[in-house]
Structure formats: structure tokens, C-alpha cells
Amino acid sequence: MQRFPLLVMRKAAGPTCAVFGLAVLLVWLLGTAGCTYMKTRTPGDRISYEEEVGRQFSLEASGYFRWMDEPEVLDFVKDIGHRLSANVVGTPYEYRFYVIRDPTMNAFAVPGGYICFFAGLIAQADTVDGLAGVMAHEISHVEENHFIRGQKKMEVANIAGLAATILAAALGGGQGAAAGVTLAQAAQQTASLHYSREFEREADREGVELVQVAGFDPNGMVSIFKRFHALARLNAADLPPYFYTHPLPADRIYEVEGWAQAMRTVPRSRPQLETQFELARITARLRTERFDALAAEQKAKMDKNPQDAQERFLLGYLYLKRGNLPLALEYLQTAFDMDRSLVEHYIYLGRAYHLSGNLVRAKELLEGAYEMDPRNTLTEVFYGDLMAQGEGWLEALHHYQRAVILNPRSCIAHASLAKAYERIQERGKSYYELALSDKCAGRYLRAVYYFQKALKHLDKDGRGAKLVQAELEWMGIEE
DSSP: OOSSOOSOOOOOOOOOOGGGOHHHHHHHHHHHHOOOOOOOOSHHHHHHHHHHHHHHHHHHHTTTSOBOOOTTTHHHHHHHHHHHHTTSTTOOOOOEEEEEOOOOOOEEEETTTEEEEEHHHHHHOOSHHHHHHHHHHHHHHHHTTHHHHHHHHHTTSOHHHHHHHHHHHHHOHHHHHTTOOOHHHHHHHGGGGTTHHHHHHHHHHHHHHHHHHTTOOTHHHHHHHHHHHHHHHHTGGGSOGGGGGSOOOHHHHHHHHHHHHHSOOOOOOOHHHHHHHHHHHHHHHHTTSOHHHHHHHHHHHHHHSTTOHHHHHHHHHHHHHHTOHHHHHHHHHHHHHHOOOOHHHHHHHHHHHHHHTOHHHHHHHHHHHHHHOTTOHHHHHHHHHHHHHTTOHHHHHHHHHHHHHHOTTOHHHHHHHHHHHHHTTOHHHHHHHHHHHHHHHTOHHHHHHHHHHHHHHSOTTSHHHHHHHHHHHHTTOOO
């Protein structure tokens, strides 16, 4: 039964796309997590099994990748993901979203509701609607139970060898070479993955409707597919042989375009969402590209559009991230003077003044941000940092606690609260918050380390210790 009944249905099967290769994940997960095939007898069995697979994946993958925790990227991706998943009626999954600091254009879904984006995909996305389309596609893989439905067919594959190949492709040279699998072997092993084309089409179909229901433009999904198609053609020689059997052909794009055009979408103004998308995109590029080239490109955009406050703001943001406070203040202040309608202009200019030592001006701007959006997590964190330098750590603690309440999935909120607890000698609580920060980012192994340290400082019969023990039990760690 389809969860998102489409207004329009077309009958055509398209080859699967490497960018959204669920098959990649299935092989990799089976190889690295050591999961075995299980014939689920009831929906409850299936959900429990998928949750276990997802949990095992999280622990295993934790040490393989570099996970991003910057709020401009991770919190944005989580907000988009939860906005989409909230529109899946009756979903049994608790979705978790992560970002891998890697320039690869890829995203994948893990059984149980774990979805990972690569920074390279965020950097290459041209619109927030396109990014939402990728996310909806991955959510649809989870909702349509493609892992369980495909496992029996996957049993015939050379699981260990193909898993090593995919891991090599994801990790790159050094660690990948250690896998001991040649590209020729990888090409031979791809024959067993053709079944996933059906799943890719199904995820496309369901994803188009999900983005529309969640308030995004489904045509963005078409746009990003076309972009991937063009990039694949330009860089075909650099694609791993495994992906040769998973192209993004014109007929698949045409089919998605037909579904998208059948949806009635109303253009809307979303200046804050667009600003948040641009911040996520440029931050992803900052962490995967050379700063000098990126800054020069952004300056060229600003020079070409001198009246565009957004381009000036983004350049100032880049310099703020780089630690060049004089240039950051110059561009952020000018952008603020040109456009005071966006809360981000207050937040980052306030941050720049704080780091420059002008606490009075920083406080004025952050208070202005609070008036515009009293539920902004980053405003609370930055205001807490300001209070820590001025009025003391107890006042800062209050703002960090509020940040966690506003967004319990925010790494920076938990990390800031940990810092405050450390300063007031609450070691157990500090380690607990550090663990939650790492867990939110996908660093599960480090989270285990901090949870265990927290237990040593907490009252073993207290509520805090029980929370820690519950977290460790979920991770399969016995104390």
C-alpha cells in the first residue's frame, strides 16, 4: 500500500541512480555490521529488525566517516528532514539525519530511519527544493521497506567483497586500498544489484508527492536530477565502475518531471529558508573546498550584484568562519545596513562584534535577533557565549539550557551546555551533554566514551545515571 498516493501514475521503469544507491547501503551495511538475513513474520518483527540494523550501522559507521556538526549545515538538514518526515502519516520510524564531511555527491538511507547526506551533495544542490527532493527520495526508501524487500535477492551477492568496494569508494585511497578489492571485481559484482531499479522508481514516485505535501516545489527534484545527470556526463571517467550500472538516464528524469508537473504548486516567498539554505551550502563548500577559491568566487558574485545584500552577507559569513574579523565586520555590517529583515543578519553580525570585543554592540544585535525570532537556537547559544564572557557562567547556563529545549537535536546546543556544566564543576552532566552532542552528529563511538565517563561522576541511583544507562543500553553497551 502506497503511503503517498500519487495524482498521476506512469508506467515506465528507469535504471537506478548511483547518487541515491540504496543498494550501496544494503551491501555495505550487511558487510560492515555483520547482519544476516531474517524472514520477518509480522510488521512488528520487521520494524524491530530494521531498527536493530540501523542501530548497528550507526555504531559501525561512526568510525569510518568525518561527521559534520556545524549548525548551519546539520541543523538545517535535520529541519528539512523532520519537516518532510512529519508529513508521513503513521510512520513507525524515528528519523535521524546526519551529514558526512566529504565532497562526494551522495546520500543514502539506512533501515530504521537513518539518513546520511554527504557535504558534496549539499554543496552542489542548486535549490532548497532540490535538496528536499533528495531527502524525500531517501525517506521513501525507508517507508517502502526496500531493505527487507531486497534482502533475499541480496543473498546471492558477494557481500564482503562488494561491501569493501563500496567502502573504498566512500573513504578514498588509503583506507580503501586496505580493503583489498580491485575495481574489476567491483564491476563483476554489480550484476546482482539490478533489482534496485524498481526501488529507485518507487522512491522517486513517492518522493515527488512527499515534497509537495511538505510545502516544497517538486520541480526542484527534477532540477537536481538534471544537475546530477549533467555532472555525471562531464565526469564519467571518474565514476567508480560500480556506478556504471546505475546511471541517471533521460527517461527517468522525464518520468519524474511528468509527476512533478501534475502537482499544483504555488510559488511562495521564503527569504529566511533560502538564506538558511545558502548558509548550509556555502558551509558545506567551505569544509570540502579551498577557502581562497571559494572566497574569490563569492566576492565576484558580490561585485556582479552590488545591491544584493545576500551575496555581501555570505562573503562576510565566510570571513567570520575563517576568523578574519575585520573583513567579516565590513561585509556583515554593510549587508545588515542594506537589509534588516533577516534574523541571520543580526545573529552573525552580533557574533562578529562579540568576537571582536564589542560586547555592547553584540548584545544589542543578539537582542534584536531574539525579538525577531524568540525560538532561534543559535541566538540562544551565541547570547549564552556573550553572557559567559560578561555576566557569568550561571547566566550562560540558562541560555544554553533553553537552546537545548528549543532544539534537542542540536549538537552546538548540547556542546555549549556541556561547556557551562564543566565551568560550574558539574562533571557528570558535562560528560552527558558532550555524549549527546556527539550522538546528534553521528559520532556514536565517541558518545559511548562520554556516556561511560558521565556514569563515573553521577549518582548511580539518580535520574541522570538512569538516562545514561538507557543510552548505553540502546547502543548495546553493558555496564
